[in-house]
Amino acid sequence: MNKALVKLSVGLAVLCFGATQAMANAPKGTPSVTQELVAPPFVPKHDQVAKGGPKLVKVRLVVEEKLMKADANASYWALTFNGSVPAPLIIAHEGDWVELTLVNPKSNSMAHNLDFHAATGKLGGALLDKVAPGEEVVLTWKALKPGVFVYHCAPGGTMIPFHTISGMNGAVMILPRKGLTDADGKPWHYDRAYYIGEQDLYLPKDKNGKFKKYAQPLEGMADMLETAKSLVPSHVVFNGTAGALTGDNALKGKVGERVLFIHSQANRDSRPHLIGGHADLVWTGGSFSDTPATGYETWFVPGGSAVAAGYKFEQPGLYVYLSHNLIEAVLLGAAAHMMIEGDWNNDIMEQTKAPGPISK
Numbered sequence: 001m002n003k004a005l006v007k008l009s010v011g012l013a014v015l016c017f018g019a020t021q022a023m024a025n026a027p028k029g030t031p032s033v034t035q036e037l038v039a040p041p042f043v044p045k046h047d048q049v050a051k052g053g054p055k056l057v058k059v060r061l062v063v064e065e066k067l068m069k070a071d072a073n074a075s076y077w078a079l080t081f082n083g084s085v086p087a088p089l090i091i092a093h094e095g096d097w098v099e100l101t102l103v104n105p106k107s108n109s110m111a112h113n114l115d116f117h118a119a120t121g122k123l124g125g126a127l128l129d130k131v132a133p134g135e136e137v138v139l140t141w142k143a144l145k146p147g148v149f150v151y152h153c154a155p156g157g158t159m160i161p162f163h164t165i166s167g168m169n170g171a172v173m174i175l176p177r178k179g180l181t182d183a184d185g186k187p188w189h190y191d192r193a194y195y196i197g198e199q200d201l202y203l204p205k206d207k208n209g210k211f212k213k214y215a216q217p218l219e220g221m222a223d224m225l226e227t228a229k230s231l232v233p234s235h236v237v238f239n240g241t242a243g244a245l246t247g248d249n250a251l252k253g254k255v256g257e258r259v260l261f262i263h264s265q266a267n268r269d270s271r272p273h274l275i276g277g278h279a280d281l282v283w284t285g286g287s288f289s290d291t292p293a294t295g296y297e298t299w300f301v302p303g304g305s306a307v308a309a310g311y312k313f314e315q316p317g318l319y320v321y322l323s324h325n326l327i328e329a330v331l332l333g334a335a336a337h338m339m340i341e342g343d344w345n346n347d348i349m350e351q352t353k354a355p356g357p358i359s360k
């Protein structure tokens, strides 16, 4: 190689290096932490109040296209990040950077990417993080807005609704550095947090009214999009499957504990309600920059968003956390159980007379 060529290639290398640095913009020396993501309804280990300065929070999502049950009679090709519907909750603090490694193994059939509603620019990163089967990509973005936010796959055109209604969505929680505060601005800490991802499914049926089966995801795409145009879901489920969070899989808690519920719906409106309880605090629209609303019976999750609600449990026993469109909750699947341990308080509720013959 002559001297001029060497100079040119060194120059190009510097340019390329410069471009990489511009995208991965956490300043040199920023401490990094690897966040171990977990399957919902659980949330990764995290500090509610940030310790020290901003960090680079590293997360890894691996695409898995897999068959899942919508209920006992229907299965669907779920397009997932890390194998769950919804995808895992990612947690950082305002001012942190999130470094996503997105891996699309060769065994998959399609390209996938991520649009982070919490991120700023390039369609939420979707223009920078698209990967074909056999590729991986790293995207770094700064958490500018505190709140809870949806992320979802958005590879372009009809693939956007197809991937999103096939389960390819999750949520990010960006906590204020000092943690959450109540309506009076006082610190509000939670004892537990649960992430409820609500999924609307539009599964095609055959002439006999049975749910169709497909050998791989793309085979059912045209049918599913046609069914979806009706805007009438065949299923509305929590955690990917009707009954995934009921019975033995009920969410758990104790009397006196404060529980934070993070509820996301990437495509459709929802209206969470806790039967037998309330929301003490609701961060309407998912924004932690705003003062939370207080004492709600039912709150609203606009399609394409996540919302956080906090409640201190006052009584033990069964609660049902559902979408209070009761048709969707009972007939289509959008219900979870919450089992609370503790001592009953007769001051709050008592059966003052057991059922018996009418006395007058």
Ligand SMILES: [Cu+2]
Residues within 6 Å of the ligand: 079, 111, 112, 113, 153, 154, 155, 163, 168
């Ligand atoms: Cu996708």
